[in-house]
Amino acid sequence: MAAWKQILFSIAILAAIAVGGYMxxxxxxxxxxxxxxxxxxxxxxxxxxxxxxxxxxxxxxVSVVAATATTATINDRLNAIGTGRAKATVAVTPYGSxxxxxxxxxxxxxxxxxQVIARLDSATEEIAxxxxxxxxxxxxxxxxxxxxxxxxxxxxxxxxxxxxxxLRNAELSLHDAEVALDRRSVTSPISGVVGILxxxxxxxxxxxxxxxxxxxxxxxxxxxxxxxxxASMIEIGAPIRATPLANPDREYAxxxxxxxxxxxxxxxxxxxxxxIANPSDSLRAGMSFxxxxxxxxxxxxxxxxxxxxxxxxGAFIWTVxxxxxxxxxxxxxxxxxxxxxxxxxxxxxxxxxxxxxQSVRDGGGVRIAGDTAxxxxxxx
Numbered sequence: 001m002a003a004w005k006q007i008l009f010s011i012a013i014l015a016a017i018a019v020g021g022y023m024x025x026x027x028x029x030x031x032x033x034x035x036x037x038x039x040x041x042x043x044x045x046x047x048x049x050x051x052x053x054x055x056x057x058x059x060x061x062v063s064v065v066a067a068t069a070t071t072a073t074i075n076d077r078l079n080a081i082g083t084g085r086a087k088a089t090v091a092v093t094p095y096g097s098x099x100x101x102x103x104x105x106x107x108x109x110x111x112x113x114x115q116v117i118a119r120l121d122s123a124t125e126e127i128a129x130x131x132x133x134x135x136x137x138x139x140x141x142x143x144x145x146x147x148x149x150x151x152x153x154x155x156x157x158x159x160x161x162x163x164x165x166x167l168r169n170a171e172l173s174l175h176d177a178e179v180a181l182d183r184r185s186v187t188s189p190i191s192g193v194v195g196i197l198x199x200x201x202x203x204x205x206x207x208x209x210x211x212x213x214x215x216x217x218x219x220x221x222x223x224x225x226x227x228x229x230x231a232s233m234i235e236i237g238a239p240i241r242a243t244p245l246a247n248p249d250r251e252y253a254x255x256x257x258x259x260x261x262x263x264x265x266x267x268x269x270x271x272x273x274x275x276i277a278n279p280s281d282s283l284r285a286g287m288s289f290x291x292x293x294x295x296x297x298x299x300x301x302x303x304x305x306x307x308x309x310x311x312x313x314g315a316f317i318w319t320v321x322x323x324x325x326x327x328x329x330x331x332x333x334x335x336x337x338x339x340x341x342x343x344x345x346x347x348x349x350x351x352x353x354x355x356x357x358q359s360v361r362d363g364g365g366v367r368i369a370g371d372t373a374x375x376x377x378x379x380x
Contacts, residue, residue, distance in 0.1 A: 061365035064356035066320055067304050071348045074297035074334050074341055076233070079290065082224030082242070082274070086215035086285040088190050094120055095183040097206040100199065107196045111188045111214065118211050122184035129181050132174035139163070139170035192216040193281075220276045220283045222254070224291050225269035233295045234259060240274045242289040252276045252283070301346050302339040306354040308332070318353035318360045319346060320368065325353065327362045 098120035105117045143163045149155035195213040199205065222242055226234065238256045254276035263270055274291065276283065307317045308330065319326045330344040346352075351368070353360055360366060 061323075061367050062356060062359040063367045063369050064318075064320075064353045064360060066351045066368045067307070067354050069346055069348060069350045069352050070302045070339075071299050072302035072339065072341055073299045076230070076295040076297050078226055078230055078293040078295070080224040080226055081245075082222040082289045082291045084220045084222045084276070084283060084285060084287045084289055086192070086217050087219045087221060087275075088192065088216040089285065090189050090192075090214050091210045092117065092186060092188065092212050092214060093207055093210055094118075094186050094205055095207060096120070098122075098184065098204070100201050100203050100205050100211075103197065103199075103201050105194050105197075105212065107194060109194045110192070111194060112191045113188060115188050116185045117188050117194070118186040120184045120186070120205070122181055125177065125181035125184055128177040129174070132170070132177040136167075136170040136174045139167035143167050186211050188214055190214060190216050215285055217278055217281055217283065217285065220278050220285070220287075221257070222274045222276060222289050222291065224272055224274070224289075225264070225267065226272055228263055228268045228270065230293075230295070231263060231270045234270070234272060234293070238293065241292040242274065242276055243292070244283070245288045245290060248290075300333050300341040301344055301348065301350075302341050303352050304354045305335070305340050307352045307357075308340055308342070309357055315342075317342070317344070317346075318357055320351040320353060320366050323365055323367070325360045325362060325364050325366045 100118060101121050102119040103117070104119070105111060111117060143160075143166075146155045146160045146163045150157070150160050192214040195215065197212055198210060203209075205211065234256060236256055236259065240254045240256060242252045242254055244250060244252075254274045256272060257275040258273035260271035303317060308315055309317065314329060315332055316327050316329050319328050328344055328346060330342040333341040333343050335341075353366070356369075
């Protein structure tokens with residue numbers, strides 16, 4: 001190619017580059033103006049100004065949508081799974097060994113404290129009681145005779161003392177025999193409901209044999225474990241809500257009745273016990289419950305989820321003060337459906353950018369669309 005053609009081709013390329021830069025570079029107008037070359041408005045700048053709604057506010061102002069920050073309270077919610085047990089449970093065993101002669105209850109029977117539920121063979125104990133009664137009657141008569149003789153000085157004080165001592169021993173022997181006979185009857189130590197009976201009349205039992213299991217279900221105790229961070233928040237008498245996993249449509253109210261005195265080192269949890277009233281006897285020992293507790297927490301600024309942005313240094317938001325944008329670093333405390341609770345040096349009523357954040361620059365001019373700011377829902 002001839003040299004003059006190469007020169008013309010190079011000039012054409014440079015001209016195209018210059019025209020493109022003038023058309024699409026927003027800063028080209030200012031640069032040419034400083035060089036004294038033309039003052040016409042750059043079309044790209046004009047188009048961007050119209051697109052952002054900036055008319056008469058300068059090329060650096062951007063139009064955004066904003067909302068005012070509010071204050072919300074973070075609620076620490078505790079959810080745990082617990083296991084219910086009866087208020088009191090007793091496995092009834094006899095005092096001694098023998099043949100079970102009679103069962104006076106059936107499974108599901110409601111018994112009262114002290115009620116006889118079974119009897120063991122007691123022929124030997126009955127004979128012992130009768131023998132003790134005979135000895136006791138003889139001792140009473142002997143004391144009466146010696147006292148009469150003593151009144152006429154026909155008996156000594158020593159004889160009277162020995163007779164009274166024999167009477168006292170006879171009384172103790174009779175009482176011992178009556179206790180042994182009484183213990184051949186098995187009684188319920190608590191009021192409650194009898195479980196399935198593991199034995200029948202005629203079985204030979206010992207002091208290790210369980211005759212029946214009785215549950216006092218007037219209230220249900222629910223044992224559950226809570227994370228370590230809740231340890232300082234839980235107090236005796238604090239309300240709880242318990243939902244049976246087998247019947248999620250029912251919810252029962254209860255209170256914390258006991259708190260363990262230490263944190264489990266392996267699970268880092270605290271053992272807590274709650275009491276649920278069971279007047280209708282609809283709950284059973286061994287049922288599983290979902291336990292819910294609420295704890296009032298601290299108040300934090302709440303902003304729209306759209307306001308939170310992320311950068312190399314973490315989360316931040318854009319606030320608007322006197323028409324200028326300001327970048328404020330934040331720490332996310334809690335995310336909710338309607339808002340985000342943040343830890344940041346802003347107060348309720350602060351205007352926060354929620355749309356158009358991609359065009360905002362720190363210290364840059366900002367125009368709020370419609371000149372109004374919507375408030376953020378404060379529900380935490």
